[in-house]
Amino acid sequence: MSAIRALRQLTTASSRAAVLRSTSAGVRARSVSGLMSPRAFSVSARSFGQGTADVALSNKLQEELKYEKESMVDLPKEPEFLQGFKAQGRWQIEDTPLHDEVTLTRKFGNENLRLTFSIVDIRGEQEDFDNEAASEENDEDGSQEEEVLNTYPIRASLTVTKSSTPGSLAVDMMCQEGQFVIDNITYYQEGSLASDLTAEADWKRRGIYMGPQFDTLDIGLQEEFDKFLQERGIDQSLALFIPEFAEFKEQGEYVRWLEGVKGFVDA
Known part of the structure; x- marks a missing residue:
């Protein structure tokens, strides 16, 4: 695992805990005020197989993939240390x-x-x-x-x-x-x-x-x-x-x- 990814995961984990606490409080508030209504996820999920979580998972995978590729865009396909090793x-x-x-x-x-x-x-x-x-x-x-x-x-x-x-x-x-x-x-x-x-x-x-x-x-x-x-x-x-x-x-x-x-x- 790269150092950048490890650091990012540590930061994300801390942020996720704060977001979850904030989200839970918001959900409870809406529930009390009667603003929450059931939503059907099956319609959008059917194009991604049979699960209701497929779309969200796909989006998260795409987000991670985009981040990884962007972090590698300026890097050479074959790094200098590898070129030197092969040159020997x-x-x-x-x-x-x-x-x-x-x-x-x-x-x-x-x-x-x-x-x-x-x-x-x-x-x-x-x-x-x-x-x-x-x-x-x-x-x-x-x-x-x-x-x-x-x-x-x-x-x-x-x-x-x-x-x-x-x-x-x-x-x-x-x-x-x-x-x-x-x-x-x-x-x-x-x-x-x-x-x-x-x-x-x-x-x-x-x-x-x-x-x-x-x-x-x-x-x-x-x-x-x-x-x-x-x-x-x-x-x-x-x-x-x-x-x-x-x-x-x-x-x-x-x-x-x-x-x-x-x-x-x-x-």
């Missing part, structure tokens, strides 16, 4: 509209790397306001000069396969604040198990040793694994790109969702 030519982005998962792929020597993350992990509202509050405090007291990273904790899964062996590595990580924090590294003798989503593969994975908790490994071994991943592009620049792209995609998917829901309600 290191990773290929597999981004399917109306899907919440994004996959980055690349080759490294005889290896195939596949990193997957989901925009579902975005926790926009709380992180946005926490970071804004922290920035304001830093500006006021001047005690901290470090920039507050506006990033979201996003879980990522990396699979590494080789053309010369049937095995594979699967690395479960958390991407946050410009770095990857490894949870565990699993080795699969049958390489397809690292990415196969079938019920049979899921059943096989349940009986496989998933590897130790990464932070329990010898420090030296942890450092060598970190170097292994950084050499393959699992580095700070990628850790900063993922949350930024996730927020960019979430905004686009939200607009598609509004369009789809409105189209369905109006049909």
